[in-house]
Amino acid sequence: MQYSFIAPITLSASIALPASKSISNRALILHALANGTTRPSNLSDCDDTRVMIRALADMPDVIDIMAAGTAMRFLSAYLSVTPGTHLITGTARMQQRPIRILVDALRTLGAQITYAGNEGYPPLRITGTRLTGEEITLPGGVSSQYISALLMIGTTLPQGLTLHLTGDIVSRPYIDLTLQLMHDFGAQAQWTSANSIAVAPGGYRDTPFRVESDWSAASYWYEMVAILLRKHTQDDVRVELQGLFKNSYQGDSHGAELFSRLGVRSEYTPQGVILSRGEAPVSHLEADLVNIPDLAQTFVVTCCLMGIPFRFTGLQSLKIKETDRLYALVTELRKLGFVLRSEQDSILLWEGERCTPEARPCIDTYEDHRMAMAFAPASFVFAELCIRHPEVVTKSYPNFWNDLQQAGFSIVEQNE
Numbered sequence: 001m002q003y004s005f006i007a008p009i010t011l012s013a014s015i016a017l018p019a020s021k022s023i024s025n026r027a028l029i030l031h032a033l034a035n036g037t038t039r040p041s042n043l044s045d046c047d048d049t050r051v052m053i054r055a056l057a058d059m060p061d062v063i064d065i066m067a068a069g070t071a072m073r074f075l076s077a078y079l080s081v082t083p084g085t086h087l088i089t090g091t092a093r094m095q096q097r098p099i100r101i102l103v104d105a106l107r108t109l110g111a112q113i114t115y116a117g118n119e120g121y122p123p124l125r126i127t128g129t130r131l132t133g134e135e136i137t138l139p140g141g142v143s144s145q146y147i148s149a150l151l152m153i154g155t156t157l158p159q160g161l162t163l164h165l166t167g168d169i170v171s172r173p174y175i176d177l178t179l180q181l182m183h184d185f186g187a188q189a190q191w192t193s194a195n196s197i198a199v200a201p202g203g204y205r206d207t208p209f210r211v212e213s214d215w216s217a218a219s220y221w222y223e224m225v226a227i228l229l230r231k232h233t234q235d236d237v238r239v240e241l242q243g244l245f246k247n248s249y250q251g252d253s254h255g256a257e258l259f260s261r262l263g264v265r266s267e268y269t270p271q272g273v274i275l276s277r278g279e280a281p282v283s284h285l286e287a288d289l290v291n292i293p294d295l296a297q298t299f300v301v302t303c304c305l306m307g308i309p310f311r312f313t314g315l316q317s318l319k320i321k322e323t324d325r326l327y328a329l330v331t332e333l334r335k336l337g338f339v340l341r342s343e344q345d346s347i348l349l350w351e352g353e354r355c356t357p358e359a360r361p362c363i364d365t366y367e368d369h370r371m372a373m374a375f376a377p378a379s380f381v382f383a384e385l386c387i388r389h390p391e392v393v394t395k396s397y398p399n400f401w402n403d404l405q406q407a408g409f410s411i412v413e414q415n416e
Contacts, residue, residue, distance in 0.1 A: 008408030109133030154199030173251020213243030290314025
């Protein structure tokens with residue numbers, strides 16, 4: 001299946017964004033560790049959260065988390081401290097995503113985990129037991145989900161957990177998000193130095209909790225506004241995004257500041273944030289995205305479509321996401337006539353070099369929700385654009401295509 005698009009001339013819309021997947025999945029694990037009776041409210045309706053809810057509710061012998069990376073990491077740690085034996089598995093792509101670092105760390109604490117397939121990769125067979133370890137050292141450059149998974153079970157250990165991170169720390173805001181939510185559920189956990197975190201023993205308390213809207217999902221609407229404002233001179237572009245807060249728990253909220261450099265103004269209200277024309281966009285954008293890697297595709301595609309050369313660093317985690325996002329961006333943007341360069345597996349840059357775009361470009365999504373959503377706004381520039389396998393958006397933003405139609409997009413489903 002694929003979608004083709006006719007984009008509206010302008011945007012004037014109020015969008016009810018999905019709840020944050022990152023917060024939802026952390027809150028569900030913390031609720032389960034607290035043996036809570038009141039499940040968090042306003043949970044995300046995405047695939048990743050659905051599989052987490054189902055796994056925690058049913059606890060089957062075989063837990064299939066499909067393509068949900070957060071569920072694989074968080075549940076692997078959770079099952080290590082939960083009575084019973086389970087096999088946790090996922091899609092073919094999930095079984096290609098490395099998990100050895102997390103497994104080794106859990107084993108250091110005393111976890112009983114074996115590989116049911118290829119060494120270092122899911123599926124995993126886990127038997128819950130009482131973990132007795134209390135201190136771990138990890139490279140700071142690993143996925144923050146590994147770190148968050150360990151932190152969340154740390155308070156259940158008899159002596160708590162001390163976690164030392166070496167080298168540069170990737171995605172620190174996601175670690176801070178985990179610590180904040182742990183505090184909300186009654187745990188004591190904090191940075192004790194620039195590279196060390198201490199989690200006190202004592203478990204969690206059952207806490208009523210409401211999940212806020214998703215700043216990652218908001219980024220695609222910022223992208224649309226930025227592209228439209230660059231393309232036209234009219235000032236009637238206005239999008240309200242409901243349920244967002246300026247002082248958000250989510251690190252991706254910092255994307256608003258970066259979008260201000262691309263000409264988008266954010267006006268915060270009690271209901272959310274209103275996007276409109278701001279200052280003139282910069283002529284060249286350089287930024288370290290190490291703390292907001294999930295927005296990399298959004299900013300890369302936005303800058304290309306706005307004709308703004310860029311150099312983005314801190315992208316080392318993109319190669320182990322749903323797909324190799326560096327490769328996917330370089331490949332798909334060439335279809336649109338943009339020649340990007342990837343360096344050191346952590347840098348992506350565009351110096352304005354162009355090639356002939358395909359007459360009717362069709363974007364491959366690589367089983368990656370963010371590829372579909374980051375490239376959909378290209379329909380403002382490429383009238384013949386299509387997106388293959390658009391259903392991948394259910395991983396984080398199931399109503400994305402419906403929201404586009406509400407905002408004035410015409411979407412036609414086609415057979416490939």
